[in-house]
Amino acid sequence: MLNLLRDGWIPTRRTSGARDIIRPSQVIDALSVDPVNALDWPRADFRIASLEFLIGLLATACPPESYEAWHDWWDEPPSVETLDAAFAPIAHAFDLDGDGPRFLQDFEDLVSDSEPVERLLIESPGGSTQTKNTDLLVRRDRFRAFGRPAAAMALHTFQSWAPAGGAGNRTGLRGGGPLITLVVPPAAVEGQPLRLWHLLWANVPVGGRAPTADELPRVFPWLAPTIESDGNRTVMPETDAHPLQCWWGMPRRIRLDFSAATEPRPCDITGAPDTVQVTGWRQRPRGANYAGWGKVHPLTPHYTAKPGAEWLAVHPQPGGIGYRHWLGLVTKDAAGLRLPAASVAEWHDHAYRAEVVRPRDARLLAAGYDMDNMKARGFVEHEMPLPGLTTPEIRAALDGLASTLVLSADAVAALLRSAIRQALFSAGATVKLDAELLSAARERLWDATEQPFFDALSGLAAGTSSLGSLCADWHARLRRTALELFDETAPIDPDVAATGDARRIAAARRRFSFTLAGYGKEGAALFLTLGLAPPETKAARKGKST
Incomplete structure (x- = not known):
């Protein structure tokens, strides 16, 4: 059985160039000697989704209660043992396989026909496309079996960003294919490469608290029977779920099919050998129908059509991402109808509150699937400078100038x-x-x-x-x-x-x-x-x- 908190499964690269497989707590391993500085998935969507997974894990298990606590771990990061201890109370929710609750899989062992495992990948052609033989650019049968690490990340990516999937197959908590924005901070030490720890910690929200044992089923929905979306039934924050479920939304009712082998076999995505592989998955319709989660997820910008209307997640559009989207990605627009992700806004506050966190070389990473309903038109990823903000006066002046330049260019x-x-x-x-x-x-x-x-x-x-x-x-x-x-x-x-x-x-x-x-x-x-x-x-x- 693979446990996603206790076992190593995340491919990474260290500053020396060495590749390593780590468990989540080891993002802090050998920080002063040969730190982990990047994720090493062969797919861009897995890499971005893994960053969300790790940031969500820190925000769930050990959130900083104050700015001072955030700065403490920025200056002196915790040990691997400290993170292991913080993750221990929720580790049972991260079993990928086995007889008990399974990570991001339905509480029940679903009775349904098995689908090819590659359909967990958002860009893969669906059944209708294959029937019509129109899968010309992205062909079927590219992947027949995933190792468990790749299967876990494919499942997390799919559940978090789930596009529309036909009658009863719900979209992700932020809708299908949300835009993700992350602050990429400068190196913590001048002349040193970026450490993965600082990238993660820069985007962890301040002011939360770890859930109690009684709250865990409302944080991790797979620990309890699914709230099915029959009729108009929805899942709303506070009412039906803990707000921390924004990191762990499960709109699709899915069970993975595992196949054990006597010898390790290579994963079709990563090439890494595994004695257990995922060869298919089963699903049933009418999973959780999320509503009212606007402005809750800290890594996604939001917008509303008019004052008082529902807040919705921003999604990538054709043409890519650039400075034209500054109003809403980095600062709110003049009408207050477009808001940047909370992580971006909080980074500015960190910069102003502590001399050691000066984001003069920080960057904004924006990524996500450009979706046309159920079809992925492409995966978008773009980095742009995030100018240094040292005082509220300079910040206000920069916001005003940016607004002027963007509106005039438009x-x-x-x-x-x-x-x-x-x-x-x-x-x-x-x-x-x-x-x-x-x-x-x-x-x-x-x-x-x-x-x-x-x-x-x-x-x-x-x-x-x-x-x-x-x-x-x-x-x-x-x-x-x-x-x-x-x-x-x-x-x-x-x-x-x-x-x-x-x-x-x-x-x-x-x-x-x-x-x-x-x-x-x-x-x-x-x-x-x-x-x-x-x-x-x-x-x-x-x-x-x-």
Whole structure:
């Protein structure tokens, strides 16, 4: 029997480059000699889900009760023995196989047909896709058997991020494919590589308490009969479950099928040998239907459509993740309808409260599945700088500047898309604004201005540039980049410069250039966003000359 807290099963890399298999408490092993600095799964989704697993474990078993307690373990991390002792009261909930309750598996031994084990992977084709023989890009039968470590992580990833799965098959507690944001702190010691411990601890929320023995079935739902979602039955925090269940949600009723062998066999995912493998799984519909969990999970940003409406988890969208999403990933938007993950907000507080935690080189890691209902379009992962925040005044100034830069870039991206549409298509043409050609130019504008965005924030944080000069420089950068992209996408052929198409392109460019210079309703709105003085009107210039 594999116990996920007592036994080694997590593949890692140490600073020396050595690979090691550890149990969770050993993330702190040999910290001053050869510390663990990375997870070593061959899949990006497993790596991110493992970070969530370990952060959730620390938040459940040994949460810091105060900022002072958090700082104590940041400065002087606990020993392996200390973590083992903290995990011991909940270890019985982490048996993957065996006769008792099984990790993230239904309390009952379900009676159902067995499904191929690879369908635990979110991107794998489902039964309907295989029946229609449309599994062209991600083919069936890639994996036939998982070792227990890979099976445990596949199960955790699936239950935590479960997409829609047909009638009665519920999505994860945060919906299907939530966005995960993590603070990646700088090395604890100057010149040293990042330690996995500090990455985990940087994202553990402050102010919690470990659950009592009586509360464990409400934290780990597999320790009790499933609350089935017949009719309108839902599972809500406090009412039906402990808030800590946000780390251990179990929307699907699943039982893994284990097969023992006389000799170890390699896992189809990791290649690691195991004497017991998972070859399939059974499921039944109408598992837990989670509702009312908005803003509860500390690693996911949330949004609401309007004040007073339900809070929902943010999900990755086509086009990837970048600075355009700053409002809602790092700071809330002006209307308060988009909120960053609690872990990001708390990191700023840690930075301000303790001299030893200065996040000048910290980064924001954002990752998750871009889902189209039940289909995974791709797995998104992106890192971006998280500028140093030393005082509330600097933090407020940076938030204001970031909002100005993002909103102005968004406005220019929309203007660029519209201008290209006017240049390339006649007035009566039916062209969707999200057409590939138009979207590509918009995406290139965001990509081309990402580094200047972070340069501007760094300049303000360092005190080397004023807010006014930064906004003026940003406007010049946006204008130059947008016009260059327009010219590349809608060029005028000099051999046909007198044609109607060429005249239409020239007229569209002239209008676009005037708007970027601050003229007209849209130009005035852009300058107002940037805090720039509007250009002089023709009447004002004429008045000066008389």
